[in-house]
Amino acid sequence: MKQLHLILTFILLSFYSCAQQSESSVKAEDPTTVNYTTELVVPDISIPWGIAFLPDGSMLITEKAGELIHFKNGKKTLIEGVPEIYVRGQGGFMGIKLHPNYETNGWIYFAYASAEGEGEGGNTAIMRAKLNNNKLTDKEVLYKASPNSKRGQHFGARIEFDNEGYLYFSIGERGEGSANAQDLTRDCGKIYRLHDDGRIPKDNPFLNVPNAKTAIYTYGNRNPQGLIKNPYTGDIWSHEHGPKGGDEINIIKKGANYGWQIVSYGINYNGTSFTDITEKEGIEPPIFYWVPSIAPSGMAFVTSNKYPGWKGNLLVGSLKFAYLERLVLENEKVVKREKLIEKTGRVRDVVQGPDGYIYVAVEGKGIVKIVPKN
Template sequence: MRILFSLSLIFLYSLCTAEYKIETLADDLNYPWSITFLPDGSSLITTRSGELRQLIENEAIRAPLANVPVTYVESQGGLFDVIADPLFSENRTIYLSLAEGSKRQNSTAIYRAVLEDHELTDVKRIFKVSPEKDTPVHYGGKLLFLSDNTLLMTTGDGFEYREAAQDRQSQLGKVLRMNTDGTVPADNPFASGSDGNPYVFSYGHRNPQGLILDPVTQTIYLHEHGPQGGDELNIIQATHNYGWPVTTFGINYSSALVSPLKSAEGITPPITYWVPSIAPSGMAIYRSALFPEWQGKLLIGALVDKDVKLLTLTDGSVSQIKSLFAELNERIRDVRVDSEGALYLLTDSAKGRVLRITPAT
C-alpha cells in the first residue's frame, strides 16, 4: 500500500486552467466502494472485496479492520456502503451494507458495529432483505440517515426478479426505511403491513447506487442504473412508484423492449435520465464555500463515462449537465464532500484510488 504525500506527486487536473489540485491519498485498493468521514477528520473506506480500511490524514492507510462481517463476494456482490451514526461522537457506531449468503441464497443486509482502535466490536446484523435471491447482481446497498435519524437503504431488483420492484410486499427494488436497531418506524407509509411491506418507503426501482439528502431543502435524491440506457435521477417521496419495470427509458441488453411505456399514470417520472447509460454511482450535493461555482449542484460519478457529472438544478428540474475530471479516464465509484468542502472520489478498479480535490490556488 502506497500513500502519496509529496507535493511532487500532486498534479493539476487541468494545466490550461489550473482549476483543481488532485491528491492521491491512497491507492492499490481492491475495488473501493464507499467512503465516509468521521468527526475526528479520519475516513472509513469499504472495498467490494470485503475490507474496511481507515484513512487518517498524514498517515498511511491502515490495514483492514478486524471483525468485519463475512461478505458474499461474487460478481456485483460484496461490501457496499459505510456510514457513521448521527451520534458517532458519543457511541462510535457505524453501519455497513453488504451482500451475504451463497450462490443459491443471497441478499443485502445491514450490520451495526462499534469502531474501536483497529477493530469492530458489538457487531450485529440489524436487517436482511427479504426475499433472498439466487443472482449475484442488483443489490442496491446505499445507506442514508434522514434528519429524524431514521435510516434509508436502497435495494435492487435482483435482475431476474424485476417484477418484484412493483410488488409492495417484496423488499426488492425499493427504498426501505427503518430505525437504527432495524425495527419499523411507526410512521412508515405501510407500517401496518396491509398495503405493503412495513419497511417500504418507495418502490419501482431497478438498482439504485446513489442516495443523498440535501441538508438545505431536505430533498432526497436517488439515482439508479437502467438496463441498456435509461439511468435515472429521481426525487424520492414516501409511497411513490418510480416505474420499473412498467416504465423505462431503456431496453433489454438483447435490444428487446422491457416496456413500451416511458410514462404512466400513478408513476413518478425521473427529473432526468441518460440514454445511453452513464452507469451512475455515488452522489453528493455541494453545500460548501470552497467551490462557490458548485453551490447547490449535484455531483454524480459515472462508471461508463469515466467522469463526474455536475448537474444544475432549477425548480426541481435538471437545467444543465457538465462533465468534470474526464481527463482522469477512470471509472468513478463514489463521490463525497468533506466538512471543509473538498471533493473526494473513489476510482473503481483492482488498484482503486482515493482522490481529494481542492482548488489549485
C-alpha cells in the same frame, strides 16, 4: 385587421422577450468551470465502494472484496471484525454511513452482500457496529433481504439518514425486474426506512398491506446506487441504474412507485423494447434521466465554498464512462451538465469531506481529491 396584427406582434415580442430573459437568467447564474487538479490521497485500492469520514478527518473505506480500511495520517489500517461478505458479481462490501450523532453514540452502518438466511447465494444486509481499537464491536444486523439469490446483479446498498434520524437504504431488484420491484410482499427493488436501531416506524406506508414487507418506503426501483439527503431541503434523493438508457434521478416520496419495469426511458441490452411507456398515472416520474446510460454510482451535494460556482450542484459518478458528472440545478431541474476528472477511472463513490474538499472513490486507483486552482 391592422390593429389585430399589432396586438399579435406585441404578444409575440413579449413572449420572445420573456424567453430571452429566462434564458439569460439561467446563463447569468450558470457557474463557470472551475480549474482544478487531482491528487491521489489513498492509493492502491481495487474497488473502493464507499467512503465515510470520521470526526478526526480520517477515512473509513469499504473495499468490495471484503475489507474495511481506516486511512489516517497517510497510513492504511485494516479493521478487524468485519462481517462475512458474500462476494459475487456486483455484490460485496458496499455502503457505509456514520450515524448523524456518531460523536455521542459511535454507530457506523454498513451495507453488504450476505449469505445468511434463506436459500443459496446472497442478498443485501444492513448492519451497525462500533469501532474500537481498529476492530468492529457491538455488531447488529438490522435488516437482511430474502431470499438469497445466486444472481450477481443489483444489490443497491447505499445508506442515508434524514433530518429526523430515520435510516434509509436501497436494495436493487436482483435482476428479477417487476417480479420483485412491484411486489410489496417481496424484498428487493425497493428503498427502505427504519429507525436507527432497526425498528419499523409506525408511519411507514405499507404497514397495513397484507403480507407486505413493512420496512418498505418506496418500490418500483431498479438498482439505486446513489442515496443522499439534500442539505438544502431535507429531502432524500436517489439515482438508479436503468437498463440500456434510462438511468434516473428521483426525489424519494413516501409510498411512491418509481415504475420499474412498467415505465422506462431505456430498452433491453439486446436492443429490444420491454415497454413503450415513459409516463403513467400513479407512477412517480424522475426529475432527470440519462440516455445513454452513464451507470451512476455515488452522489453528493456540494455545500462547500472551495469550488467557486459549484455550491448547490449535484455530483454523480459514472461507472460506464469513467468520469464524475456535475449537474447544475434550478428548482430541482437539471439545467447544465459537465464532465469532471475524465479518464481517471470508474467512479464508485463521491463525498464532500469535513474540510470542504471533494473526494472520489475510483476503481483501480483509490481515493482522489479534487483540488481547485487559485
